Amino acid sequence: MNRLVVQKYGGTSVGSIERIKKVAERIARMRKEGLDIVVVVSAMAGETDKLLDMAKQITSTGKDREIDLLLSSGERVSSALLSIALDSIGCPAISMTGRQIGLLTDNSHTKARIKGVDTDRSRRALENGNVIVVAGFQGINEHGDVTTLGRGGSDTSAVALAVALKAERCEIYTDVDGVYTADPNIVPDAHKMDRVSYDEMLEMSSLGAKVLQFRCVEFCKKYDMPLVVKSSLVEESKGTLICEEDSSMEQPVVSGIMNDKNQAKITIKGVPDQPGIASKFFTGLADENLSVDMIIQNVSDENHTDISFTVTNEDINKATKIVQELGKLIEARDISADPNICKVSIVGAGMRSHPGVAAKMFSALSNENINIIMISTSEIRVSCIIEEKYGELAVRVLHKVFNMTKPKKIVP
Amino acid sequence: MNRLVVQKYGGTSVGSIERIKKVAERIARMRKEGLDIVVVVSAMAGETDKLLDMAKQITSTGKDREIDLLLSSGERVSSALLSIALDSIGCPAISMTGRQIGLLTDNSHTKARIKGVDTDRSRRALENGNVIVVAGFQGINEHGDVTTLGRGGSDTSAVALAVALKAERCEIYTDVDGVYTADPNIVPDAHKMDRVSYDEMLEMSSLGAKVLQFRCVEFCKKYDMPLVVKSSLVEESKGTLICEEDSSMEQPVVSGIMNDKNQAKITIKGVPDQPGIASKFFTGLADENLSVDMIIQNVSDENHTDISFTVTNEDINKATKIVQELGKLIEARDISADPNICKVSIVGAGMRSHPGVAAKMFSALSNENINIIMISTSEIRVSCIIEEKYGELAVRVLHKVFNMTKPKKIVP
Numbered sequence: 001m002n003r004l005v006v007q008k009y010g011g012t013s014v015g016s017i018e019r020i021k022k023v024a025e026r027i028a029r030m031r032k033e034g035l036d037i038v039v040v041v042s043a044m045a046g047e048t049d050k051l052l053d054m055a056k057q058i059t060s061t062g063k064d065r066e067i068d069l070l071l072s073s074g075e076r077v078s079s080a081l082l083s084i085a086l087d088s089i090g091c092p093a094i095s096m097t098g099r100q101i102g103l104l105t106d107n108s109h110t111k112a113r114i115k116g117v118d119t120d121r122s123r124r125a126l127e128n129g130n131v132i133v134v135a136g137f138q139g140i141n142e143h144g145d146v147t148t149l150g151r152g153g154s155d156t157s158a159v160a161l162a163v164a165l166k167a168e169r170c171e172i173y174t175d176v177d178g179v180y181t182a183d184p185n186i187v188p189d190a191h192k193m194d195r196v197s198y199d200e201m202l203e204m205s206s207l208g209a210k211v212l213q214f215r216c217v218e219f220c221k222k223y224d225m226p227l228v229v230k231s232s233l234v235e236e237s238k239g240t241l242i243c244e245e246d247s248s249m250e251q252p253v254v255s256g257i258m259n260d261k262n263q264a265k266i267t268i269k270g271v272p273d274q275p276g277i278a279s280k281f282f283t284g285l286a287d288e289n290l291s292v293d294m295i296i297q298n299v300s301d302e303n304h305t306d307i308s309f310t311v312t313n314e315d316i317n318k319a320t321k322i323v324q325e326l327g328k329l330i331e332a333r334d335i336s337a338d339p340n341i342c343k344v345s346i347v348g349a350g351m352r353s354h355p356g357v358a359a360k361m362f363s364a365l366s367n368e369n370i371n372i373i374m375i376s377t378s379e380i381r382v383s384c385i386i387e388e389k390y391g392e393l394a395v396r397v398l399h400k401v402f403n404m405t406k407p408k409k410i411v412p
Numbered sequence: 413m414n415r416l417v418v419q420k421y422g423g424t425s426v427g428s429i430e431r432i433k434k435v436a437e438r439i440a441r442m443r444k445e446g447l448d449i450v451v452v453v454s455a456m457a458g459e460t461d462k463l464l465d466m467a468k469q470i471t472s473t474g475k476d477r478e479i480d481l482l483l484s485s486g487e488r489v490s491s492a493l494l495s496i497a498l499d500s501i502g503c504p505a506i507s508m509t510g511r512q513i514g515l516l517t518d519n520s521h522t523k524a525r526i527k528g529v530d531t532d533r534s535r536r537a538l539e540n541g542n543v544i545v546v547a548g549f550q551g552i553n554e555h556g557d558v559t560t561l562g563r564g565g566s567d568t569s570a571v572a573l574a575v576a577l578k579a580e581r582c583e584i585y586t587d588v589d590g591v592y593t594a595d596p597n598i599v600p601d602a603h604k605m606d607r608v609s610y611d612e613m614l615e616m617s618s619l620g621a622k623v624l625q626f627r628c629v630e631f632c633k634k635y636d637m638p639l640v641v642k643s644s645l646v647e648e649s650k651g652t653l654i655c656e657e658d659s660s661m662e663q664p665v666v667s668g669i670m671n672d673k674n675q676a677k678i679t680i681k682g683v684p685d686q687p688g689i690a691s692k693f694f695t696g697l698a699d700e701n702l703s704v705d706m707i708i709q710n711v712s713d714e715n716h717t718d719i720s721f722t723v724t725n726e727d728i729n730k731a732t733k734i735v736q737e738l739g740k741l742i743e744a745r746d747i748s749a750d751p752n753i754c755k756v757s758i759v760g761a762g763m764r765s766h767p768g769v770a771a772k773m774f775s776a777l778s779n780e781n782i783n784i785i786m787i788s789t790s791e792i793r794v795s796c797i798i799e800e801k802y803g804e805l806a807v808r809v810l811h812k813v814f815n816m817t818k819p820k821k822i823v824p
Contacts, residue, residue, distance in 0.1 A: 058493065058497045072488075073492075076482075094478075100557070
């Protein structure tokens with residue numbers, strides 16, 4: 001067996017015939033270096049939305065089984081086109097659908113979970129010298145029906161195949177050249193990281209880093225599959241390697257800074273301070289599938305308490321309505337909603353061995369007169385809810401305070 | 413088991429969301445009348461060409477296996493959309509791909525032949541009260557790879573399913589409302605036929621009647637499956653029934669008149685009159701997959717003969733080249749090609765019992781001073797090659813001579 005790499009190309013990377021040809025050239029070059037390659041492709045940019053839009057013109061409640069058949073066709077088209085492109089430049093290739101690559105899922109249409117991968121056929125195809133081009137985002141269930149894996153599904157396909165085929169690594173090609181210390185649009189000094197640990201990447205993905213889905217990173221961590229994110233547009237992109245923490249290396253205390261604007265706060269004032277009252281609210285929200293992030297509770301007077309919590313902006317109206325109904329029942333004094341907040345977070349595996357990181361963050365924000373509304377932490381993360389207007393300033397200040405600017409190379 | 417009908421809707425009939433909704437309404441109405449229905453759909457109009465064009469932008473020699481995966485996606489999209497549309501108006505429906513409907517083919521990608529239909533799953537789906545919406549044009553081979561059935565493939569899917577499921581009839585919905593005695597654009601008096609026999613339809617299809625593919629009619633004849641062609645755009649279209657000849661009924665002598673302009677003639681003069689010389693030409697043409705229609709041979713002098721034959725316009729250059737090369741070897745006197753001819757044909761099961769039909773056709777053409785260049789006949793057909801400029805005139809004359817104008821209803 002040769003060394004095997006699984007590569008995934010997103011919708012932008014295969015968004016036109018010209019781009020598909022470019023991707024084919026890149027793969028053919030790597031193939032010449034003696035690597036076995038399995039490629040997972042997304043639908044051409046815009047295709048999935050176009051298909052979904054047609055379904056919505058008919059009804060907003062199309063059956064999930066049919067939606068899956070509909071959506072899965074986009075990836076089939078790009079896998080056929082890319083394998084035609086590879087063949088046409090002398091690099092033998094074979095397309096495979098979710099079924100042909102053996103990707104078995106449960107029956108949860110539109111958000112199926114992978115149950116297993118049957119690698120018999122793909123191993124044979126590799127042994128016969130083929131590059132395999134897999135239609136991402138899709139599998140089949142026990143009935144032989146097409147299922148799709150939900151948002152970021154092609155990344156999940158790629159990681160699952162990398163694990164099943166015991167690949168050396170999984171490479172995700174996208175339109176950015178890796179994971180940055182902060183959004184370069186906000187912090188001009190931000191730089192691409194060469195290496196990030198699974199745990200750090202998990203925190204960053206859950207904080208809204210769009211470059212990788214949480215689920216994909218989780219999968220890689222579980223099976224210790226090295227993951228590389230790089231650009232398909234920049235030839236020399238080295239990307240960012242996401243892998244197990246390397247204890248032999250000096251860790252930066254803070255690796256990345258994120259600002260999540262998709263946050264809103266709801267405050268309930270004057271809640272009777274009795275056991276079980278708070279749980280009523282959060283059970284009510286959970287019943288409607290609304291996910292609550294941070295919660296704080298303050299005593300307002302002897303018998304009453306104030307409760308604040310955060311949800312995403314999309315959920316704010318639905319959440320407010322539920323809380324208002326429950327608030328009436330328990331005679332809460334006042335209920336207010338505030339969408340003008342954001343969550344600024346610092347993430348770094350080095351925090352484990354460096355106490356005082358949170359304190360340093362708080363004082364840096366305080367020095368800029370930025371009021372911290374809520375705080376939450378994990379072992380390798382500190383998040384603060386602040387007013388939205390201070391979000392970008394906070395990111396810039398923290399990037400500087402934690403010395404995250406790339407050390408300049410000293411020219412002799 | 414309810415009575416079962418298989419319906420096929422072509423690309424124009426499902427060419428937009430509005431049309432798909434209309435088709436859904438029609439199906440739901442028939443379903444309410446207690447019929448079990450299996451629907452076969454083509455790709456939305458233009459989709460297959462769009463996919464093929466993308467492949468051609470990469471290379472003109474894409475592998476057939478990949479082309480099949482590419483092209484098959486169009487029908488999957490329309491089957492998903494139509495079943496969503498049916499469900500949304502309260503008519504339970506389930507989409508099925510070629511694999512799910514059990515359509516097994518040989519391995520000839522892009523022109524696969526059907527080997528069998530496994531009806532287990534479709535029978536269960538029907539018993540559960542579903543309308544089944546099948547992605548036409550596609551099946552799978554023994555390796556589990558997607559195959560496509562070639563031109564008119566969705567019609568073939570429909571007929572094969574009708575036979576396998578023992579349907580009462582197979583209905584082909586298209587943009588015309590049936591089979592006409594002649595092209596109404598040429599003959600204003602031409603009328604739609606209520607009924608045509610398999611043999612007549614086979615002749616008409618091989619003469620270029622586009623409404624039904626030869627292969628589809630052949631399949632129906634073999635299994636005696638009644639076939640109805642009707643319009644999906646005109647609600648009250650009764651269409652044309654293609655079925656076994658009904659000997660109890662009075663047959664019109666001539667049922668249909670066709671004019672095939674896609675004909676060209678090649679003439680080789682001064683061929684040495686020796687056994688085996690003519691066969692050299694036609695073997696040479698057959699080796700290049702060129703199909704020759706009519707052939708005539710005349711003596712030109714004691715030792716030489718002239719040979720003329722017809723091919724389609726697309727093949728004329730290739731055929732001329734082959735004939736010229738062989739002509740040099742045998743020292744033929746002259747080789748000429750003439751694309752300005754056409755083939756006018758009359759078709760009618762009634763000819764079997766009516767002698768003199770050919771003679772009547774020849775004298776009708778002669779009365780108009782139309783010269784007949786070549787003639788060929790079958791039991792129920794007479795075809796004449798004439799100059800292309802007289803084609804439409806010939807059709808009009810013959811339509812009149814054979815009394816094919818629909819008898820006017822007598823209003824009391």
